[in-house]
Amino acid sequence: xxxxxxxxxxxxxxxxxxxxxxxxxxxxxxxxxxxxxxxxxxxxxxxxxxxxxxxxxxxxxxxxxxxxxxxxxxxxxxxxxxxxxxxxxxxxxxxxxxxxxxxxxxxxxxxxxxxxxxxxxxxxxxxxxxxxxxxxxxxxxxxxxxxxxxxxxxxxxxxxxxxxxxxxxxxxxxxxxxxxxxxxxxxxxxxxxxxxxxxxxxxxxxxxxxxxxxxxxxxxxxxxxxxxxxxxxxxxxxxxxxxxxxxxxxxxxxxxxxxxxxxxxxxxxxxxxxxxxxxxxxxxxxxxxxxxxxxxxxxxxxxxxxxxxxxxxxxxxxxxxxxxxxxxxxxxxxxxxxxxxxxxxxxxxxxxxxxxxxxxxxxxxxxxxxxxxxxxxxxxxxxxxxxxxxxxx
Ligand code: PLP
Ligand code: TYF
Numbered sequence: 567x568x569x570x571x572x573x574x575x576x577x578x579x580x581x582x583x584x585x586x587x588x589x590x591x592x593x594x595x596x597x598x599x600x601x602x603x604x605x606x607x608x609x610x611x612x613x614x615x616x617x618x619x620x621x622x623x624x625x626x627x628x629x630x631x632x633x634x635x636x637x638x639x640x641x642x643x644x645x646x647x648x649x650x651x652x653x654x655x656x657x658x659x660x661x662x663x664x665x666x667x668x669x670x671x672x673x674x675x676x677x678x679x680x681x682x683x684x685x686x687x688x689x690x691x692x693x694x695x696x697x698x699x700x701x702x703x704x705x706x707x708x709x710x711x712x713x714x715x716x717x718x719x720x721x722x723x724x725x726x727x728x729x730x731x732x733x734x735x736x737x738x739x740x741x742x743x744x745x746x747x748x749x750x751x752x753x754x755x756x757x758x759x760x761x762x763x764x765x766x767x768x769x770x771x772x773x774x775x776x777x778x779x780x781x782x783x784x785x786x787x788x789x790x791x792x793x794x795x796x797x798x799x800x801x802x803x804x805x806x807x808x809x810x811x812x813x814x815x816x817x818x819x820x821x822x823x824x825x826x827x828x829x830x831x832x833x834x835x836x837x838x839x840x841x842x843x844x845x846x847x848x849x850x851x852x853x854x855x856x857x858x859x860x861x862x863x864x865x866x867x868x869x870x871x872x873x874x875x876x877x878x879x880x881x882x883x884x885x886x887x888x889x890x891x892x893x894x895x896x897x898x899x900x901x902x903x904x905x906x907x908x909x910x911x912x913x914x915x916x917x918x919x920x921x922x923x924x925x926x927x928x929x930x931x932x933x934x935x936x937x938x939x940x941x942x943x944x945x946x947x948x949x950x951x952x953x954x955x956x957x958x959x
Pocket of ligand 2: 693
């Protein structure tokens with residue numbers, strides 16, 4: 567039986583991570599997988615998480631099963647973080663999931679249950695996992711244009727033109743902030759225009775929010791999501807706690823579904839059903855940590871301060887790289903690096919140029935020339951800038 571299985575193509579980003587580890591050159595730079603790193607290349611446990619973990623260790627008295635849909639206090643804390651104080655609890659259903667990836671998967675499953683004929687519209691490009699999950703599900707999907715590879719900014723006219731073809735009951739998948747892989751994001755006015763279009767067409771927005779706090783700030787990064795939530799009758803949000811709480815391996819995420827008050831009970835029941843069919847109870851530990859950090863004022867203040875340092879550190883590296891490239895290229899054509907937000911920027915190098923930088927300079931980036939800004943430090947920024955110019959980018 568098992569001989570019927572065909573080899574599966576590996577995840578390119580995870581394969582690159584292995585390749586980097588195996589590279590024996592002393593001077594090497596990892597700009598691949600989207601994991602935050604300090605200037606020393608470490609991915610630390612955040613201070614507040616570490617303290618919360620000690621508290622949980624001291625106070626937890628059982629490891630018995632907890633909630634099938636997750637912990638209500640986690641849902642409330644996440645809803646407030648994402649949607650703001652005064653979020654419409656009476657029409658919100660929540661599900662704790664296995665990371666943001668699990669939230670995306672469950673969101674797609676929910677959409678398919680609600681409308682088997684739905685088409686899921688995804689930005690071109692998008693996070694490769696979106697596409698592979700949708701392909702695996704056999705889910706109808708269509709790309710909408712998003713990125714202008716000349717200016718390395720959002721091609722908003724093209725995006726809107728493509729989204730004019732969405733149908734009632736289709737899903738439009740949007741990145742809430744810090745677009746992966748491009749780094750190019752919608753302005754708040756553009757979010758408003760997207761909301762107009764969704765209202766006109768009756769399509770349902772699904773927002774993947776994996777980097778809240780990594781772009782312009784915790785509140786600012788939720789602005790687009792909040793605008794959509796305030797305007798549309800039905801909204802699906804897949805939030806990840808992996809990056810902003812630095813708890814990647816704890817696999818913590820939250821799927822939020824806004825609908826009518828009348829449907830809340832059915833939606834909530836369907837969400838629990840989806841967990842049960844897939845893995846039964848979701849992981850508990852990460853939920854407990856995040857809830858503590860968000861609800862204890864001292865832990866929260868410390869977490870927000872550390873997250874802010876992470877964010878501004880990445881912005882500084884962006885500015886340094888843009889300045890360095892301005893100098894070396896004698897032009898402003900790389901200024902987009904300082905305008906992009908989040909961990910990633912798509913630089914616009916060809917696959918051959920990306921391969922050359924890996925071979926000649928031991929600089930690892932994803933094949934589409936996406937870099938993880940947090941993989942840089944003050945010393946490696948000039949190396950990357952020189953490598954880009956030498957490669958003819
Ligand atoms: N969505 C996007 C766009 C991402 O980049 C990620 C990446 O890490 C996720 C969702 C989910 O991540 P996780 O499943 O680790 O929470
Ligand atoms: O895009 C990234 O690098 C992150 C991490 O299968 C990631 O989102 C990459 C690949 C993957 C899961 C997470």
